[in-house]
Amino acid sequence: MTQLRLPKVHHHSRSSWRSGLSAKFIWVQLFVAFIIIASTIWVLWIIQRDQLLRQQQEINYTYGQVVISRLKEITGQYESLAIAMASVAGLYQQQPQQLQQLIPALLDRKQRDDLISGGGIWPEPDTQHPTAAPSLFWYRDASNALVQISDYNRNAVIPYHTEEWYRPTRLYPADVAFWSPAYRDPTSGITMVTASVPVRVEHKFVGAATIDIGLNGINGLFHDLSRDLSGYIIALDYRNRLLSLPQGLQQQLPLTPAQVPDMQWLSETMPVFTALQPALKNVDDAIIRQAQLQPQFTDVQLQTLPSLVNNQHDLLKAIVENAPQGWPQTAELIDTIELQQDPLLAEDAMVSIFLMPGTFWKILVVTPLSQLHHNAYMLAGKVGFFLVIIQLLAMLLLYLLQRRIFISPISRIAATLQNQNLAALEMLQRERQDEFGGLAGSFLTRVQQLETEMASLYATNLAQEQQLQVQELSQQELRNRTEQLTALLKYSQHIIHMKDLNGCYTLVNDKYCELLGREREQLLGHRDQQLFPNIEQPLTIQHEQRVLQTRAPFSAEEPLHIHHGGTRAFFVTRFAVRDELAELNGVGAIGFDLSGVKRNEVVLQNEIAQLQQQLQQLQQLLQQQKQQQLVASQQKQQEKRQQQQLLEQIHHLQQQELPLPRLLSMLVSRLSQQLDQLSAAIYQQPAETTDRQFLQQAESLRHLQALLNYQRSEIQPLELSEFFTICCCLWHRNWTLTR
Missing domain, CATH: 3.30.450.20 (PAS domain)
Known part of the structure; x- marks a missing residue:
């Protein structure tokens, strides 16, 4: 800037002006402008072409995603149907008559766009009885009616359990379908692909359920999907056999109805497609690499797969490893290549190769590139013309304006951002009212938004973790409840x-x-x-x-x-x-x-009847004892009255001062009468209740009476106190026994 303001520049000669810094700056600017313009046009053409290629790739990718999404929807329906057939086969494994009715009903969908050409149930043959469980297979005849074929159960036909569409299903889960490569069925004569689902009963493989889709139907499906495409679609199975070709290529190829061509045959017939072989190999390598990351089966388990040539056996093992894991989950764009002089489009074409989930089909979307090149040239020419004018004008003002307008603010913003000085950004926003001020304000706003979003993400993450914990607890409780219910039902x-x-x-x-x-x-x-x-x-x-x-x-x-x-x-x-x-x-x-309860009731009723009978006997015996006690009580009262009378008489005699012998005789006579009455009552009682000691005492009392009565003839001396003592003891014992 200082050199441009020197006054000597205006006084130099023409030669000196040409050799001055201004002329050099102008020539350098012109040279730089020429290089910039030329390189800009060239780079613009390259960039524009690449951008158009990327746009075309994005278009192909979008269209491929749409096509595969539609294919996945259609094949998913048939997979669901095969899974349903497998479930029915497992449920009615021992009821072939039920299967004879249910399988045709599932296959006959009555839809206009149905692609099913056949299907059935294929039991796992028993090693001891190979023909014990025959297969149940139906196919559509020329009138589109389901017809059952039993030829597969004959010995002359190759055993179906050795076929490539059957053997991999032994390793598949119950809800995953294996899609076979294209083949021609030797019995029905139909060229088809088969979706096979294993039939498992209590986690044991007992056979397979299949849905067959004819290649004619697949061809029609792909033709419908490619109507809105400026190019065409080629579909291959995992062994690179052709599932679908556009009608234009089919007319150019010597195809026979019984032929199942592959990509190798197509490359030999049309060498332009040889360029696709490395890309298809990349697809196979990607499948094998993915299977090696997380192997699911042992080598012994994989030995049940059919032996194929070259790398097709490894590819089949990789598919068996990847399919239960759900890889790929979405359509994978494996490679994009340019094809020189496509035989159908008659110009350069772009081929995008997709790997379809589940079926492992390779979908090739082919689109022309001629319009793309033309658009690139036209756009580069127009942009280059205007770019020359703009570059010339811009070069004149660049040196004067770039530092003031661009370099200084940009450097300041860059330094501020590098140092993370938000206060300087706020000052820059207030000082400048142009785009740089707006940029600073936008950055501040974005920082605040990011802080808010980070806080929201943290809260969301915390809520999701809590929700996951609740779900895990719920799942654990559900498993516990399930185990409890299973134990209850079992035991x-x-x-x-x-x-x-x-x-x-x-x-x-x-x-x-x-x-x-x-x-x-x-x-x-x-x-x-x-x-x-x-x-x-x-x-x-x-x-x-x-x-x-x-x-x-x-x-x-x-x-x-x-x-x-x-x-x-x-x-x-x-x-x-x-x-x-x-x-x-x-x-x-x-x-x-209630059978045990019933038996116990009968036993209890018998015991109750016996107890009732014993109770009646006890009641009768108790009644007799009550009567005896009543009689004894009456006798006791009578004896008490007699004793009272005897005492009164004794008292009366004492008052009258009767002689002692007479008094004793009267007393003994009274006692003898009471003794006789008491003995008569005792002898009426049962023998078991009679007190023998009491009877002996009664006999002694009789002997005493005889002794006293004997005094009339011979007087025996007797102490009065001893006599009264004996009498009182006898009376007391008699009274005690009567009680």
């Missing part, structure tokens, strides 16, 4: 079952199956009238209808016909079953066996 000695509103069993426990002599699979989905047509169950139907009407539990005694031919009484409690919306969807029942 409970009471009968437990549930039915839907139509009376079909939806849940039964092991004890109920044991009593009925039926397997669980035979009971589920059936009504009592179907299982036991010869047995009427009016009480069961009446009680179930009562629960459905009242919505309240009901308990009653019901008979159950067990499989041995007998009948047992059960006390059954029935209750209404509701779904998560509190809507009634069935009736449950819990019952316990």
